[in-house]
Amino acid sequence: MTEAAPAPSRSAAPEAIRVTGLRKSFGPLEVLKGVDLTAHEGDVIAVIGGSGSGKSTMLRCINFLETPSAGTITIAGEPVRQRPDGTAADRRQIERIRQSLGMVFQQFNLWTHKTVLDNLIEVPVHVLHQPKAEATDRAMSLLARVGLADKAHSYPAFLSGGQQQRAAIARALCMEPKAMLFDEPTSALDPELVGEVLAVIRALAAEGRTMILVTHEMKFAREVASHVMFLAGGLVEEEGPPDRLFGAPQSPRLQQFLRSVG
Amino acid sequence: MRDWLQPHRIILALIGVALVLWCATQMRWDWLPKYAPMMAEGIWRTVWLLVLSSLLGMALAIPLGLAQAAGPWVLAAPARAFCTVIRGTPLLLQIWLLYYGLGSLFPQFPWIRESDLWPILRQAWPYALLALTLSFAGYEGEVMRGAFRSVPRGQLEAARAMGMPRLKILTRIWLPQAVRNVLPTLGGETVLQMKATPLVATITVVEIYAVSSRVRQDTFIIYEPLLLLAVVYMALAGLIVLLFRWIERTGPQTRPAGR
Ligand SMILES: Nc1ncnc2c1ncn2[C@@H]1O[C@H](COP(=O)(O)OP(=O)(O)OP(=O)(O)O)[C@@H](O)[C@H]1O
Ligand SMILES: [Mg+2]
Secondary structure (H helix, E strand, O other): OOOOOOOOOOOOEEEEEEEEEEEEOOOOOEEEEEEEEEEOOEEEEEEEEOOOOOOOHHHHOOOOOOOEEEEEEEEEOOOOOOOOOOEOOOOOHHHHHHEEEEOOOOOOOOOOOOOHHHHHHHHHHHHHOOOHHHHHHHHHHHHHOOOOOOOOOOOOOOOHHHHHHHHHHHHHOOOOOOOEEEOOOOOOOOOOHHHHHHHHHHHHHHHOOOOEOOOOOHHHHHHHHEEEEEOOEEEEEEEEEEEHHOOOOOHHHHHHHHHHOO | HHHHHHHHHHHHHHHHHHHHHHHHHOOOOOOOHHHHHHHHHHHHHHHHHHHHHHHHHHHHHHHHHHHHHHHOHHHHHHHHHHHHHHHHHHHHHHHHHHHHHHHHHHHHHHHHHHHOHHHHHHHHHHHHHHHHHHHHHHHHHHHHHHHHHOOOHHHHHHHHHHHHHHHHHHHHHHHHHHHHHHHHHHHHHHHHHHHHHHOOOOOOOOOOOOOOHHHHHHOOOOHHHHHHHHHHHHHHHHHHHHHHHHHHHHHOOOOOOOO
């Protein structure tokens, strides 16, 4: 079944995200049956698996967009305090932790009633009470980095999908997060727009950002990930360095999955 | 502007001018100077009843809509019941129930009669304002329920994922988009609300409709006051439409023009 524990050669950097014994059921449907994950600072963990295997659910449990049925989440050494029913016990704590985890969604989810720039500075200015000029400077340089400097004052509806996703990544970065969570950031994009978004993520990986990346882009996962997890049947079926997972998959399910995605 | 120079437009405009001239010269307007101050007062009363009841009604409609769209059932059920009752009964009935019901209940309590509020509660307008407010709240509560639901969940989730507190999500993301989505509806609803205001004349509130009735009773002139009344209401409706267009134009553009 589950592959051996993570190889000892993995990073000795401090832990950024640790998930232990994560279970999640929706009514009678048990989606996650005990998943463990550890991301050290600078790790890029790619999560792969078939549709409905619980990749999104796992990611959403990390910042408590979904309430875990069992298991604990520890962010930068700080366990998320939970009530007996699993919900986050301390609103302040979970809000602070969410602010340190930049999440990027498949559907971008930019706020359509605000310009791109206002999307970026919304939380820094109106929740974290940073000076507006400072947040704006940071936002503008982030927009320049993702190639959207000229779109700062546009509304999201006037942007292409690829541009919207790059703006959403910049919005997450503007919070200066400790780690990033990507949930299939290119799955909603037309094929010709995928490249520009992957380029941005590649650059983030190269600068040593901690990230967990749920993706269907196997080639990309192999290229940027430091560690790959294959989810199947609610468990981590196999995990390890990308070359081993993609080059010499052990479990029949992973072999079949890799064949099916080509 | 060029559009106005087309032949059929010019002809229509000429007919309009002729009609106005005919009305001005052939009908009886000699009563106007005498009643003008009264009419001005009536218009003013209609306007502030409309503005106040719309604003207060909207302030009530937001929690009513929110409770129905996202609240626990202990809040959602009463909100739903309120909207259903208000929308299911005639406004005239609501006005009368408040005025003759509450209005005759209050004097039975000495502490109300002796309070500083009594001089106000003895008048008719508080009951008119209350009835119009509750009515607007009932209709717009239903509208806001749909409006809150129409905001894409993903955008609220993004706000949550970024650690926004719940109240901030409501005031900065959810409510602004909900209101923006219903602005076109809201303009029409405000015009409807304006057209409901004459009903308060039945409880002795002298707004513009009551004034025009008064002119008719005093002078036995029938058409002219009604004509003027129609013009006043149309002008008010025009102002409301312009106001909402202006609000829509100044706000954020949520879709590319022309689409
Ligand atoms: N809120 C929910 N209520 C009920 N069932 C849910 C909910 N969210 C997810 N599920 C179910 O849980 C299972 C796992 O869903 P999840 O979205 O995590 O899969 P995934 O691995 O991300 O799939 P995909 O690759 O299609 O995005 C699916 O069967 C889905 O139908
Ligand atoms: Mg998913």
